[in-house]
Amino acid sequence: MNIEKSENKSLKVLLLVHGLITFAASIVLIFAPTVIPKTVNIHISPNEYLLCYFLGAAELSIAFLSFFARKIEDNYSLQLISTAFIVFHLSTGVLEVFALAHGLTSKIIINVLLRITISILFWHFGIYRLKRQNR
Numbered sequence: 001m002n003i004e005k006s007e008n009k010s011l012k013v014l015l016l017v018h019g020l021i022t023f024a025a026s027i028v029l030i031f032a033p034t035v036i037p038k039t040v041n042i043h044i045s046p047n048e049y050l051l052c053y054f055l056g057a058a059e060l061s062i063a064f065l066s067f068f069a070r071k072i073e074d075n076y077s078l079q080l081i082s083t084a085f086i087v088f089h090l091s092t093g094v095l096e097v098f099a100l101a102h103g104l105t106s107k108i109i110i111n112v113l114l115r116i117t118i119s120i121l122f123w124h125f126g127i128y129r130l131k132r133q134n135r
Helices: 009-031 046-069 075-101 108-133
Strands: none
Touching: 009 046, 009 075, 009 108, 046 075, 075 108
C-alpha cells in the first residue's frame, strides 16, 4: 500500500511543514547568517559566515528532500527518509546538549525539545504508521 492510497495523509502534511521550516532556516542562514546563532548568544563574525552558509546549504537539501518525498509512493523509501530525518534531528539535539554542557546558553533547550518532537512525529507517521499499514 502506498501513501497516496493510504489514510496516512498526516505524513504528507508533516513533510510539507518540515520542508517549509527547514527552507526558511536555510534562507536565514544564507542571507542573514548572524540571526539564528544570535538567538542562543553566539556571535558570528563575517569571516565565520562560511559555516552558516554550509549549514544553510544542508538545510536547503533537507528541505528539498522533505518537499519532494511527498510524491514518493513507496513506503520503504518513506520510512528510510523519515529515519534519516530522525537521525539528523536527534544527533543535532545531542550535539546541542553537548554544547549546553560546555557553556552554551540554556535558550538552546527549546530547540532540543523541538528536535525531539519532530523526531517523535517522524517516527509515528513515517515509520510506525507505515509499518502498520504493511501488515
